[in-house]
Amino acid sequence: MSFFSDVERDLVVAARTPLADGVVALDLVSHNGRDLPVWTPGSHVDVLLAPGVERQYSLCGDLHDRSRWRIAVLREDAGRGGSVRLHDEVVEGQRLRVRGPRNHFAFEVTPGTRYRFLAGGIGITALRAMVATAEAAGADWTLEYAGRSRATMAFVAELTAAHPGRVTVHAADEGARLDVRALLAQPRSDTAVYVCGPTRLIDAVEETLADWPPAALHAERFEAREFGEPVWPDPFEVELALSGTTVVVEPGQSVLDAVAAEGVVVLSSCRVGTCGTCETPVLEGAVEHRDSVLTPAEQAEDVVMMVCVSRAAGPRLVLDL
Ligand code: FES
Structure with missing residues:
Protein backbone atom coordinates (compact mmCIF):
# COMPACT_ATOMS: atom_id res chain seq x y z
CA MET A 1 0.00 0.00 0.00
CA ASN A 103 5.96 6.50 -0.77
CA HIS A 104 7.49 5.66 -4.14
CA PHE A 105 9.29 2.60 -2.77
CA ALA A 106 6.33 0.57 -1.57
CA PHE A 107 6.75 -2.82 0.02
CA GLU A 108 4.21 -5.53 0.73
CA VAL A 109 4.75 -9.11 1.79
CA THR A 110 3.38 -11.63 -0.70
CA PRO A 111 3.13 -15.27 0.40
CA GLY A 112 5.80 -17.45 -1.21
CA THR A 113 8.10 -14.55 -2.11
CA ARG A 114 11.71 -14.37 -0.91
CA TYR A 115 13.03 -10.92 -0.11
CA ARG A 116 16.61 -9.85 -0.62
CA PHE A 117 17.33 -6.42 0.87
CA LEU A 118 20.55 -4.60 -0.05
CA ALA A 119 21.48 -1.44 1.83
CA GLY A 120 24.42 0.84 1.19
CA GLY A 121 25.25 3.23 4.03
CA ILE A 122 22.38 5.53 4.95
CA GLY A 123 20.17 3.60 2.49
CA ILE A 124 19.39 1.34 5.46
CA THR A 125 16.87 3.97 6.60
CA ALA A 126 14.54 3.17 3.69
CA LEU A 127 14.80 -0.58 4.31
CA ARG A 128 14.59 -0.84 8.09
CA ALA A 129 10.77 -0.85 8.25
CA MET A 130 10.65 -3.37 5.37
CA VAL A 131 12.92 -5.71 7.30
CA ALA A 132 10.68 -5.42 10.37
CA THR A 133 7.58 -6.05 8.28
CA ALA A 134 9.08 -9.07 6.52
CA GLU A 135 10.18 -10.53 9.86
CA ALA A 136 6.76 -9.95 11.45
CA ALA A 137 5.10 -11.69 8.51
CA GLY A 138 7.39 -14.72 8.79
CA ALA A 139 8.76 -14.12 5.31
CA ASP A 140 12.00 -15.56 3.93
CA TRP A 141 14.31 -12.54 3.90
CA THR A 142 17.95 -11.54 4.12
CA LEU A 143 19.69 -8.20 4.40
CA GLU A 144 23.10 -7.38 2.95
CA TYR A 145 24.28 -4.18 4.62
CA ALA A 146 27.37 -2.48 3.17
CA GLY A 147 29.27 0.49 4.56
CA ARG A 148 32.70 1.92 5.21
CA SER A 149 32.91 0.61 8.78
CA ARG A 150 30.49 -0.59 11.44
CA ALA A 151 31.00 2.69 13.29
CA THR A 152 29.42 4.58 10.38
CA MET A 153 26.52 2.17 9.83
CA ALA A 154 23.27 3.14 11.55
CA PHE A 155 21.27 0.32 13.17
CA VAL A 156 24.03 -2.22 12.45
CA ALA A 157 24.36 -3.56 16.01
CA GLU A 158 20.61 -3.75 16.49
CA LEU A 159 20.01 -5.57 13.21
CA THR A 160 22.81 -8.09 13.60
CA ALA A 161 21.83 -8.85 17.20
CA ALA A 162 18.14 -9.31 16.38
CA HIS A 163 18.61 -11.31 13.16
CA PRO A 164 22.01 -13.03 13.27
CA GLY A 165 21.15 -15.58 10.60
CA ARG A 166 19.65 -13.12 8.18
CA VAL A 167 21.83 -10.00 8.26
CA THR A 168 25.28 -9.94 6.66
CA VAL A 169 27.48 -6.92 7.25
CA HIS A 170 29.91 -5.88 4.52
CA ALA A 171 32.22 -3.36 6.21
CA ALA A 172 34.96 -2.15 3.88
CA ASP A 173 37.45 -1.66 6.71
CA GLU A 174 37.04 -5.34 7.58
CA GLY A 175 37.71 -6.33 3.97
CA ALA A 176 34.16 -7.63 3.61
CA ARG A 177 32.98 -6.13 0.35
CA LEU A 178 29.51 -6.81 -1.04
CA ASP A 179 29.71 -8.89 -4.23
CA VAL A 180 26.36 -8.16 -5.87
CA ARG A 181 27.04 -10.33 -8.89
CA ALA A 182 27.82 -13.39 -6.82
CA LEU A 183 24.84 -12.81 -4.56
CA LEU A 184 22.28 -12.39 -7.33
CA ALA A 185 23.87 -14.48 -10.06
CA GLN A 186 20.94 -16.84 -10.50
CA PRO A 187 17.68 -15.30 -11.83
CA ARG A 188 14.72 -16.38 -9.70
CA SER A 189 11.06 -15.76 -10.31
CA ASP A 190 10.18 -16.10 -6.61
CA THR A 191 12.52 -13.37 -5.34
CA ALA A 192 12.04 -9.62 -4.90
CA VAL A 193 15.16 -7.47 -4.52
CA TYR A 194 14.95 -4.17 -2.65
CA VAL A 195 17.98 -1.91 -2.82
CA CYS A 196 18.71 1.55 -1.48
CA GLY A 197 22.08 3.27 -1.33
CA PRO A 198 24.63 5.02 -3.50
CA THR A 199 24.36 5.09 -7.27
CA ARG A 200 27.16 2.56 -7.82
CA LEU A 201 25.35 -0.03 -5.68
CA ILE A 202 22.00 0.46 -7.39
CA ASP A 203 23.61 0.45 -10.84
CA ALA A 204 25.41 -2.81 -10.00
CA VAL A 205 22.16 -4.42 -8.85
CA GLU A 206 20.29 -3.17 -11.93
CA GLU A 207 22.98 -4.59 -14.20
CA THR A 208 23.06 -7.91 -12.38
CA LEU A 209 19.28 -8.28 -12.54
CA ALA A 210 19.14 -7.65 -16.29
CA ASP A 211 18.09 -11.29 -16.89
CA TRP A 212 15.65 -11.41 -13.99
CA PRO A 213 11.90 -10.78 -14.32
CA PRO A 214 11.53 -6.97 -14.58
CA ALA A 215 9.28 -6.78 -11.52
CA ALA A 216 12.01 -8.28 -9.29
CA LEU A 217 13.90 -5.03 -8.82
CA HIS A 218 12.77 -2.33 -6.40
CA ALA A 219 15.21 0.53 -5.95
CA GLU A 220 15.23 3.90 -4.29
CA ARG A 221 17.86 6.39 -5.33
CA PHE A 222 18.96 9.30 -3.17
CA GLU A 223 21.12 10.62 -6.00
CA ALA A 224 19.79 11.58 -9.41
CA ARG A 225 20.62 9.44 -12.42
CA GLU A 226 22.87 10.98 -15.05
CA PHE A 227 21.44 11.58 -18.53
CA GLY A 228 22.82 12.81 -21.83
CA GLU A 229 21.23 15.40 -24.07
CA PRO A 230 17.42 15.24 -24.42
CA VAL A 231 16.17 13.06 -27.28
CA TRP A 232 13.94 15.94 -28.48
CA PRO A 233 16.31 18.90 -28.53
CA ASP A 234 13.80 21.45 -29.85
CA PRO A 235 11.08 23.43 -28.07
CA PHE A 236 7.90 21.43 -27.50
CA GLU A 237 4.31 22.27 -26.64
CA VAL A 238 2.57 21.20 -23.46
CA GLU A 239 -1.20 21.46 -23.47
CA LEU A 240 -2.66 21.82 -19.98
CA ALA A 241 -5.99 20.04 -20.28
CA LEU A 242 -7.60 21.40 -17.11
CA SER A 243 -6.38 24.96 -17.54
CA GLY A 244 -7.14 25.06 -21.28
CA THR A 245 -3.81 26.65 -22.16
CA THR A 246 -0.74 25.58 -24.07
CA VAL A 247 2.80 26.46 -23.05
CA VAL A 248 6.02 26.13 -24.99
CA VAL A 249 8.91 24.50 -23.16
CA GLU A 250 12.24 25.79 -24.39
CA PRO A 251 15.45 23.71 -24.48
CA GLY A 252 17.10 24.02 -21.08
CA GLN A 253 13.80 24.86 -19.39
CA SER A 254 11.89 22.32 -17.30
CA VAL A 255 8.23 21.56 -17.84
CA LEU A 256 7.79 22.48 -14.17
CA ASP A 257 9.19 25.98 -14.71
CA ALA A 258 7.35 26.48 -18.00
CA VAL A 259 3.94 25.73 -16.52
CA ALA A 260 4.74 27.79 -13.40
CA ALA A 261 5.40 30.77 -15.66
CA GLU A 262 1.79 30.38 -16.83
CA GLY A 263 0.61 30.46 -13.22
CA VAL A 264 0.05 26.70 -12.93
CA VAL A 265 1.80 25.51 -9.80
CA VAL A 266 2.88 21.88 -9.51
CA LEU A 267 4.13 20.92 -6.08
CA SER A 268 7.83 20.11 -6.20
CA SER A 269 10.59 19.36 -3.73
CA CYS A 270 13.89 17.89 -4.92
CA ARG A 271 13.66 19.23 -8.51
CA VAL A 272 16.20 16.61 -9.65
CA GLY A 273 13.87 13.68 -10.23
CA THR A 274 14.43 11.68 -7.05
CA CYS A 275 11.50 12.42 -4.72
CA GLY A 276 8.37 11.96 -6.85
CA THR A 277 6.60 15.07 -5.53
CA CYS A 278 6.02 16.61 -8.96
CA GLU A 279 4.44 13.49 -10.48
CA THR A 280 1.92 14.63 -13.08
CA PRO A 281 -0.59 12.60 -15.12
CA VAL A 282 0.11 12.43 -18.86
CA LEU A 283 -2.92 12.32 -21.16
CA GLU A 284 -1.22 12.26 -24.58
CA GLY A 285 2.24 12.22 -26.08
CA ALA A 286 5.51 10.37 -25.64
CA VAL A 287 7.71 11.19 -22.65
CA GLU A 288 11.46 11.01 -22.29
CA HIS A 289 11.63 9.97 -18.65
CA ARG A 290 14.69 11.41 -16.92
CA ASP A 291 13.65 10.71 -13.34
CA SER A 292 15.09 8.32 -10.76
CA VAL A 293 11.74 7.35 -9.22
CA LEU A 294 9.66 5.37 -11.70
CA THR A 295 10.55 1.80 -12.60
CA PRO A 296 11.34 1.06 -16.27
CA ALA A 297 7.91 -0.59 -16.55
CA GLU A 298 6.18 2.49 -15.13
CA GLN A 299 8.14 4.75 -17.43
CA ALA A 300 7.17 2.67 -20.46
CA GLU A 301 3.49 3.24 -19.68
CA ASP A 302 3.79 7.04 -20.09
CA VAL A 303 0.89 7.48 -17.67
CA VAL A 304 2.72 9.90 -15.37
CA MET A 305 5.91 11.94 -15.54
CA MET A 306 8.14 13.90 -13.17
CA VAL A 307 7.89 17.36 -14.68
CA CYS A 308 10.98 18.70 -12.91
CA VAL A 309 13.28 16.66 -15.16
CA SER A 310 11.35 14.61 -17.72
CA ARG A 311 10.59 16.03 -21.14
CA ALA A 312 8.63 15.38 -24.30
CA ALA A 313 10.08 12.82 -26.69
CA GLY A 314 8.29 14.63 -29.52
CA PRO A 315 6.66 17.95 -30.40
CA ARG A 316 3.71 17.83 -27.99
CA LEU A 317 2.43 16.55 -24.65
CA VAL A 318 -0.97 16.87 -23.01
CA LEU A 319 -0.88 16.93 -19.21
CA ASP A 320 -3.74 16.70 -16.73
CA LEU A 321 -3.06 20.14 -15.29
S1 FES B 1 10.38 17.55 -7.52
FE1 FES B 1 11.26 15.67 -6.87
S2 FES B 1 10.88 14.37 -8.57
FE2 FES B 1 10.27 16.31 -9.28
Missing part, protein backbone atom coordinates in the same frame (compact mmCIF):
# COMPACT_ATOMS: atom_id res chain seq x y z
CA SER A 2 1.37 3.43 -0.91
CA PHE A 3 0.67 6.79 0.59
CA PHE A 4 0.90 10.13 -1.13
CA SER A 5 0.29 12.99 1.25
CA ASP A 6 1.13 16.59 0.46
CA VAL A 7 0.04 17.79 3.88
CA GLU A 8 2.50 20.09 5.63
CA ARG A 9 2.71 20.19 9.40
CA ASP A 10 4.95 21.73 12.04
CA LEU A 11 6.45 18.96 14.13
CA VAL A 12 8.54 19.22 17.27
CA VAL A 13 11.96 17.60 17.57
CA ALA A 14 11.38 15.43 20.64
CA ALA A 15 14.80 13.80 20.64
CA ARG A 16 18.16 13.88 18.89
CA THR A 17 20.01 10.58 19.07
CA PRO A 18 23.42 9.77 17.55
CA LEU A 19 23.05 6.52 15.61
CA ALA A 20 26.53 6.20 14.10
CA ASP A 21 29.49 8.37 13.15
CA GLY A 22 27.96 11.25 11.19
CA VAL A 23 24.37 10.04 11.56
CA VAL A 24 21.84 11.57 13.91
CA ALA A 25 18.23 10.46 14.42
CA LEU A 26 15.55 13.09 14.89
CA ASP A 27 12.29 11.99 16.52
CA LEU A 28 9.43 14.23 15.41
CA VAL A 29 6.16 14.54 17.32
CA SER A 30 3.04 16.65 16.99
CA HIS A 31 2.97 19.82 19.10
CA ASN A 32 -0.29 18.80 20.79
CA GLY A 33 0.51 15.17 21.53
CA ARG A 34 -1.86 13.82 18.89
CA ASP A 35 -0.98 10.73 16.88
CA LEU A 36 0.71 11.25 13.54
CA PRO A 37 -0.64 9.69 10.33
CA VAL A 38 0.19 6.08 9.62
CA TRP A 39 2.95 5.39 7.11
CA THR A 40 4.11 2.42 5.10
CA PRO A 41 7.59 0.88 4.68
CA GLY A 42 9.60 2.86 2.12
CA SER A 43 7.93 6.19 2.95
CA HIS A 44 9.81 9.46 3.10
CA VAL A 45 9.03 12.98 4.25
CA ASP A 46 10.22 16.34 2.97
CA VAL A 47 11.82 18.53 5.63
CA LEU A 48 11.25 22.17 4.66
CA LEU A 49 14.28 24.03 6.00
CA ALA A 50 13.65 27.37 4.29
CA PRO A 51 11.81 28.55 1.18
CA GLY A 52 13.23 26.48 -1.66
CA VAL A 53 15.42 24.42 0.69
CA GLU A 54 13.86 21.00 1.14
CA ARG A 55 15.38 17.63 1.83
CA GLN A 56 13.90 14.12 1.72
CA TYR A 57 14.41 11.61 4.51
CA SER A 58 13.09 8.08 4.84
CA LEU A 59 10.97 7.28 7.88
CA CYS A 60 12.98 4.72 9.82
CA GLY A 61 11.27 4.41 13.19
CA ASP A 62 8.69 2.00 14.53
CA LEU A 63 5.79 1.65 12.07
CA HIS A 64 3.35 1.04 14.91
CA ASP A 65 4.36 3.97 17.10
CA ARG A 66 1.95 6.69 15.96
CA SER A 67 3.32 9.13 18.54
CA ARG A 68 6.47 9.91 16.52
CA TRP A 69 8.19 9.77 13.18
CA ARG A 70 11.92 9.13 13.11
CA ILE A 71 14.32 10.29 10.41
CA ALA A 72 18.08 9.68 10.34
CA VAL A 73 20.32 12.34 8.81
CA LEU A 74 23.77 11.60 7.40
CA ARG A 75 26.00 14.64 7.70
CA GLU A 76 27.31 15.43 4.21
CA ASP A 77 29.91 18.17 4.50
CA ALA A 78 30.33 18.23 0.71
CA GLY A 79 26.55 18.31 0.12
CA ARG A 80 24.23 21.24 -0.47
CA GLY A 81 24.03 22.22 3.20
CA GLY A 82 20.72 20.72 4.33
CA SER A 83 22.17 17.87 6.37
CA VAL A 84 24.76 20.14 7.98
CA ARG A 85 21.99 22.50 9.07
CA LEU A 86 20.04 19.64 10.58
CA HIS A 87 23.14 18.43 12.41
CA ASP A 88 24.42 21.79 13.62
CA GLU A 89 21.33 23.94 14.14
CA VAL A 90 18.40 21.74 15.08
CA VAL A 91 17.91 21.22 18.82
CA GLU A 92 15.37 19.31 20.88
CA GLY A 93 12.15 21.27 21.27
CA GLN A 94 12.57 23.05 17.95
CA ARG A 95 9.82 22.94 15.34
CA LEU A 96 10.44 21.63 11.85
CA ARG A 97 8.10 22.03 8.89
CA VAL A 98 7.51 18.58 7.37
CA ARG A 99 5.54 17.50 4.29
CA GLY A 100 4.26 14.01 3.62
CA PRO A 101 4.70 11.14 4.02
CA ARG A 102 4.98 9.94 0.44
